[in-house]
Amino acid sequence: MTHEFRNLITIAHLWQKQGHKVVMATVVAREGSSYRRPGVRMLVNESGEMMGAVSGGCVEKEVLRQSQSVFKEGKPKMMAYDGRYRLGCEGVLYVLLEPIAISEVIYGQLQPYFQERIPFACHSYFFKQEGEAEGMGSVLVLKGKKHPLYDAFSEKTATKTEIFSQEFSPIFQLYIFGAEHDAVELCKMGYLLGWDVYVVATPDEEKTIHYFEGATALWTPHFDALDVSRIDAQTAVVLMSHSFHKDVQYLMALRDVQPAYFGLLGPKHRRERLFSEFLDRYPDTPFNFFEQLKGPAGIDIGAESASEIAVSIVAEILSTIRKTLPQSLQHKTGNIHD
Template identity: 35%
Template structure:
C-alpha cells in the first residue's frame, strides 16, 4: 500500500507542475517474475520513476516505451519474454524465467477517468479497493482500454466502460474480488475484441496499535513507518507518550486501557502489540481487545506471562474461544535469536506481516510451490 501511496503523492506533485506522466502496470505474468500482477510504477516525461515493476531489470526499457506512449498519446501493451534469447538479457540480473506483460497508460490530468486521481481519493484511508485494468493480449497493437473501474466497499467510484454488458460482467467479478479479498484475471468479449482484465485487490495499510511507550517501542514504530503502516502508540504515562519521542507514529496518546479504543476503530487489518512492561496495563488491554476480533495481538514477554493473563481473565468469567486464542501471539515475534530492541522489533514486525498474509514464515528455500500465489 505504501508504494501506491508514494505513486499517488508523486503524481500530485507532477500534476501541479504540468509534467506529463504515465502509469506502468504489471497486468499478467506467465512463469516467474520479481513482481506480481498489480505492481505499478509512475513514469514522468523527465525519466523519473516512482514504484517498481521489477527488480530493476525492466525499468530502463519500460521508461523508453512509456515516453513513446506519452508522445503517441495512447496506452501501449509491452511484453518481455525473459525465456527468449533477445529478451533474456533484461532478466539476467535476477534470473527471471517468465513472460511479463506491462501496460503503459499516459495520464491525462483533465480526463474523465484518471486512475491516480481516483486513487488519491482513497489513499491513506481504511478503504479496501479493487482496480480493473482491461487489455488485449492477443493483439498488442489493438486499442488498449486500460484502467477502467475502481470499486470500494462504499460503491463504484468511477468507471469508463461504454459496453453495458461488459460493464455488468466486470462489476460482478470486481465485487467478487473485493468480497473475497483476492486478485483475479478474467476474459471477456466486447465489440468483436477479446479482452483480459486484471482485477487487482488492494487492502488498506496495516493499522498497528502499540501499547507501550518505552525506548524499545521506538524501532518498532520506525519499521512500521517504513512499511507505510498506520501506527498509534498508547501508554498510561504522559511523560513517555509524547509525539516528540515517536515522530513516525500517526498518533500518540496518554490513556488508560479502557480509553484507548475510543481513539481508533479495529478492522480486518489491525494488529496490536502489548509491550508496556506493566502487567496490569497489558492485562487490561488484552481484556478490552479480546471481543474486538483483532487479527494479531502480540504479547511481549515469556509464555508464562501470557498463560497467567489468560488464566486470570478466565477466572473472572471471561470465556476465551479457540478462535480468539489463535489470534493471540505470545511470546510475540518469530524465532530470530533476537536480543536487541531493533532485533526484537524486526521479529515482531515479521510475525505481524506473516499473520496478515496467512503466511507460514518458513524459509523460502523450504517452500515447494512458487513464492507468490497465483491469481485465479
C-alpha cells in the same frame, strides 16, 4: 499493495500539479517466474523521474525507455519484457503503459476510501500483443462507479481485451501498545512495510509522536477512554508496554476485537499471569479470544536487540496474515509465491 497504490496516486497528482505528464506502468500478466506478481505499478514523468518499481531493478530502465513513445503519442501501449533473454528472472512480464490524469474529482473521491478503510478496485484492459492498441487502459471502481485513469479510454472499445482486476483492501495497520525503545523499532519497521502505525501510550509516559519514526499517530488516552473501534481484520495488535498492570488494562480494553494478529511481548509465564488476571475480571470470556493471542510474540530467529525483536515480530505478523509457515526458502518445494 494498497499503500503502494496510495503513494502512486499522491505522486501522480503532485506531478500533474507541477505541470508534468505522467505514465503509469502496470504488470497485468506474466508467464513463468518474476520478482513481483501482476498488480504492481510504477510511475514515470516526462522529465525521467520514476516512482515505484515493477521488478527487482531489471525492468525499470526499459519501462522508462518505452514510456517515451507514450508521452509522444498520448496513447497506451503494451510492453512485453522477456527475462529469459536478459539478466533477470526467467519469465515474461506484460506491462501496460498508459498516460494517466488524476483529476481533482478522482483524487478527492479516493481519499475517504483510504482514510475510512473502504475497499475499492481497479480494472486494467489490455492485449498481450506488443505496441499500441485501441481499448487499453485502467479504470478505478469506486462503489460500483467506474473512473478511467486514461482520459480517452472507453469500455465500448475494450470488448475483446483481457482484463486484469485488482481488489484493494484497507491499508494494513499496526497498533502498538507501549512506548519504550522496542516500540520505537517496531514502529519504524511497520512504517517501512507501508503500514499505518498507531502508537498507544499512557499519559504519564510523556512521549511525543516525533519519538516514533513513521508513526501515523500517537494516542495517550486513559484506559477507560481507549477507542479500539478502528481495529479490524486488516490490523495487527502488539502489547509491549513492559508494565504488567498496563498490559492487563489494555487486554481488557481489547477483549472484543478480532485483529489479524494479536501479539504479547514477554515470556510464557508472564502471558499466563496476564490470562489469570484477565479471567478473574472476565470469567466468561470465550476460549477463542485466548487462542488468537500469540505470546511470546515473534518468530524464533535468535533475536536479541530491540531492532532484531522487531524483525521477529514483523515476520510473525506477515506469516500469520499470509497464512504461511516460516521456513528457509531453500527447503521449500515449488515456486516462491506458491
